[in-house]
Amino acid sequence: MNAIDLPEANLGAADQARALFGGDEPGSRDDLLSQGFLRDMAKTKRAVPDPQLWPSELERLPLTNGRFRIDRRTVFEIAHRAVATPEDQWSAAQLHTAVVIWGAHPGMPMTRALKPLQSPDAPKNLAAALRLVRGEGPSSAYRALIKRPRGSLNLPHLGASYFTKFLYFAGWDSKPLLGQPLIMDDLVIKSLVALTGETWTDESPVDYIRYLDLARDLAHEAGTSEDVVERQLWRSNEGELAD
Secondary structure (H helix, E strand, O other): OOOOOOOOOOHHHHHHHHHHHOOOOOOOHHHHHHEEEEEEHHHHHHHOOHHHHHOHHHOOOOEEEOEEEEEEEHHHHHHHHHHHHHOOOHHHHHHHHHHHHHHOOOOOOOOOOOOOHHHOOHHHHHHHHHHHHHHHHHHHHHHHHHOOOOOOOOOOOHHHHHHHHHHHHHHHOOOOOHHOOOOOOOHHHHHHHHHHHOOOOOOOOOHHHHHHHHHHHHHHHOOOOOHHHHHHHHHHHHHHHOO
């Protein structure tokens, strides 16, 4: 998928949707849920700072030459368990482990991305963030996790690229009228800049809500879901990832 290259800015939502999808069908959500990556089981387990952070669902994934494939569907299964077992102090943190394993750039070490889980506050703060995104919506949860100004649930080394992944899986479809929580990482931001001709930054609650509103409008125009829009924004710069 080539990066978005528009000849003019300030397009309406209908034109932006056509530019984003290039006139093609957006694709099914089932296809979206199959988006995944191969990981080395032994290396991945060694990178996780505490065995209690390891999601048991990953043990059921088939291994090929010591590698397993984790996709969005698997991460949602872990999220559903975390939602259903609020008494389990580790379940939300295990969801974040799965988010990192799924979301780390292929070919890149995930040790840095797992550093927030070294904090003793990680289990309780992530459990609170899960409750918040499902109870009050993505805006409140985003503000609670942000680095600057430091949110009430912020964890050291946890940036928006990963905590928006956590909010997406933890909060999807729980408060749709407040906006669907979506992933907003560097590749998505780069595509938003190209698509809109506007400035977008990470660690900005205003830009995050603006993005959720735009994704809702683009999804409506394209006849798809907001996370299919997010994936298409990501795919526009997918070639920048290491193999």
